[in-house]
Amino acid sequence: MNLKDIRLFLFDMDGTIYLGYDLFPFTKELLETIRAQGKKYLFMTNNSSMNVSAYVKKMAKLGIAATEDDFLTSAQVTAMYLSKNLAGKKLYVSGTRSFVEELKSSAAVITEEYSDDIEGVVMGYDTELTFDKLWNISKILTEKDVPYVAANPDLVCPTEFGYVPDCGSVAEMIYNATGKRPHFIGKPRPEMPLFAVDRVSKTDPTVSLDTTLVIGDRLYTDIACGLNAGAHTMLVFSGETTREQAEISPYQPEFKMADCGELLKILKEK
DSSP states (O other), X not given: OOGGGOOEEEEOOBTTTEETTEEOTTHHHHHHHHHHTTOEXXXXXXXXXXXXXXXXXXXXXXXXXXXXXGEEEHHHHHHHHHHHHSTTOEEEEESOHHHHHHHTTSSSEEESSOOTTOOEEEEOOOTTOOHHHHHHHHHXXXXXXXXXXXXXXXXXXXXXXXXXXXXXXXXXXXXXXXXOOOEEOSTTSSHHHXXXXXXXXXXXXXXXXXXXXXXXXXXXIIIHHHHHXXXXXXXXXXXXXXXXXXXXXXXXXXXXXXXXHHHHHHHHOO
16 A cells, blocks of 8 residues: 555544644644645544543644544544443443533433442543542442443553553453453444544545555554554554564554654655
8 A cells, every 4th residue: 555545544642643742743744744635634532531622622732723523532432332322321420521521412311420220331531530430330330230331442541751541441440340341432443433434435535444544553452443444554653552562463554653754754755
């Protein structure tokens, strides 16, 4: 596959185009180049701690103009899953305020309060996590056989200094307490790129899975997601994954690059 033939670029965010609140120096020019060439991009993230409007504000602070249509998040996909599979069910949610607000757009009944009539549990990457939330989830899952959904399986979230525990790590804590694991939404499941291609192809018929590239820094989420969807994949080493890990992973990307700055150079080549 010639990277210049790609029509839709699906970018992971943390570790791929920025770290925390530090924008990589090549990111702005890369996005401008893609649009100048008449191509499309979307930001596709497993980070469920913020809703789409919060991501628009974060990108603005980083100097990137974006609209809500430029994003696909695991929180959005989780809300769609709840509407399709758990409509009308009363669900206890552990997540940030942004995550809870996103889920309230679903057809499920969303609550942050424990009660005896809870019919399921939903968990996101919760930067507002408390022990009370862990207690309530453990109590519900121990006493009841109810649906248990988590927005993303990421073990860690990259920061400027290293990593902090993400949703997948908290799910491991809950497993150790209850013996139960969630149904994970978001990457590595294929829904996000499939939804992206379906959305963009409605206005650009040149976009298909054959002309779509999933770009990220994690093998077990980003690359596995692209592979599961049947899209092209590119791994960057600007985030979580090391070259040594990439060599032995069962999830082998089509392209490996130090960072997205290399992609920019390729796109700008005459």
